[in-house]
Each structure stands twice: as C-alpha cells, then as structure tokens.
Amino acid sequence: MVSTIYALLFYVATIILVVGVGMRMWRYAKTPAPLKIPTTPAPTTAWGVFWRMVREVVLFQSLFKSNKWIWLFGYLFHVGMLVVLLRHFRYFTYDIWWWVGLVQPFAIYAALAMFAGLAGLWGRRFLVERIRYISSPSDHLMLALLVGIVISGISMKTLNPTDIVLVKGFFLGLMRFQINELPTDPPLLIHLTLVATLMIIFPISKLLHGPGILFSPTRNQIDNPREKRHIAPWAKKLEE
Numbered sequence: 001m002v003s004t005i006y007a008l009l010f011y012v013a014t015i016i017l018v019v020g021v022g023m024r025m026w027r028y029a030k031t032p033a034p035l036k037i038p039t040t041p042a043p044t045t046a047w048g049v050f051w052r053m054v055r056e057v058v059l060f061q062s063l064f065k066s067n068k069w070i071w072l073f074g075y076l077f078h079v080g081m082l083v084v085l086l087r088h089f090r091y092f093t094y095d096i097w098w099w100v101g102l103v104q105p106f107a108i109y110a111a112l113a114m115f116a117g118l119a120g121l122w123g124r125r126f127l128v129e130r131i132r133y134i135s136s137p138s139d140h141l142m143l144a145l146l147v148g149i150v151i152s153g154i155s156m157k158t159l160n161p162t163d164i165v166l167v168k169g170f171f172l173g174l175m176r177f178q179i180n181e182l183p184t185d186p187p188l189l190i191h192l193t194l195v196a197t198l199m200i201i202f203p204i205s206k207l208l209h210g211p212g213i214l215f216s217p218t219r220n221q222i223d224n225p226r227e228k229r230h231i232a233p234w235a236k237k238l239e240e
C-alpha cells in the first residue's frame, strides 16, 4: 500500500518537474529581449560570454561581487547539495559509477555544509531588518522544505539508518515500471514526501533561478551594440 502511494507520488512529481521546467524554459527562451542590457563590464565576444556564464554557474561570480555573506552561505549550500545529489546517483543505477563511489565518504560533510548554508540564509531573513521586511511566506517555506530534507537525510545517515538496498530496489523498479517494496520507517517517508513536494513546486517557485540564470539578458548578451545592431525578433518582423 505505502509502496503504491509513493510510486504514484513519484511518477506524478517527476512528470510535473520535467514538463513544468521544460515549459518554463521554453517560455524564457521565447521571451524577447528588446534592448541590449548586458551588465558592464561585459564580454565583447561569444566566447567571452560563454566564460562569463561558466563563472556565474561555477563560482556565483556576480553574487560574490555584490554580497560576501550571501555568497558564502549560498555557495556552502549549493556545493554541499551537488555532492549529496551526486552521491544519490547510487539509488538510480544498478552498478555504481566510479565517480559516484568517490564522493560517498563526503556525505556527512556535504550534508552539514548544506545545513550551515541554509541556516545562514534563513537567519538573514530574520536578523537583517530590510531582508526581513521583503521576506514572504514562500521564502520561509522554501527554506523550511530544504532544511526538512537535510535533517531527515542526516537522521537516516546517523541515528536512524534505513534499508538502502530496498530503497534502491524501489527506485530502480520505478524506472522499469514495476513497484517494489519500500521501507516504511518515518525518516525515509518524511524525506521522500518532502523531496516529492520540492519536485512538484520547483517549476512554479523561485528555485527556478537555477536553470533561469542561463536566460538572463544582463548576463548572456554580448557587449557589441556598436558593431552589430540589436533587433529583437518581433521588431524584425515589424521592419519587414
């Protein structure tokens, strides 16, 4: 019974995540950028823009320039999450890829980095007056959801281990359209419920800033307005 409910939950959540993010990306890609608005100093070549985007994604460069504290907490959280997610690949492939094996020992440090980052980012929403003023319930809920995922994950890793062989069997089964037994210990069920919730709200939440950064005109435009006239596709149609 529990296995069936969670199987359906994860099928629905996966469809909403994939279709939802796909539709959002399509809309971002189609939205015209009528003006040249790269934040200067900006690269003047396509390669330059490529490297600028790499630095944004890998180092959070512009956040570093604007606020060192948010950068530190945000970076801790995201790097921790990257390691944790790479480690989770072991539940979705039968043979564990060698690089997934390599990151296994760092799980607890990565989880603590995520927690420290989230605590800093959440603390700032209470402690910094002007940030508290603009914080909406959804900002808090999103942080609460992530903290819940991290705490339930750490609890399984330390105090309440779950049967990870069964967890793996369950998710490998889902990928082959069969429903296998899922352990029913509360930390695992809480972890999975929160993860499915995250997947469902992701396409309508501020967490879209992840893929969205790639579509930001202030970052992805080439600074060449004198060499090349910039005309948005819809304006081109008007000219014809």
Ligand code: HEM
Pocket (backbone or CB within 6 Å): 081, 084, 087, 088, 091, 107, 108, 110, 111, 114, 149, 150, 152, 153, 154, 156, 157, 161, 162, 164, 167, 171, 191, 195
């Ligand atoms: C369907 C997806 C997921 C499954 C099946 C899953 C399952 C698990 C399991 C079984 C553990 C315990 C690991 C152990 O005992 O060694 C764990 C730990 C953890 N999970 Fe997840 N999880 C999922 C998604 C996520 C997501 C999306 C996040 C973060 C955003 C996350 C964050 C964590 C953290 C921080 C830990 C503790 C550190 C670690 O063991 O890696 N999990 N998860």
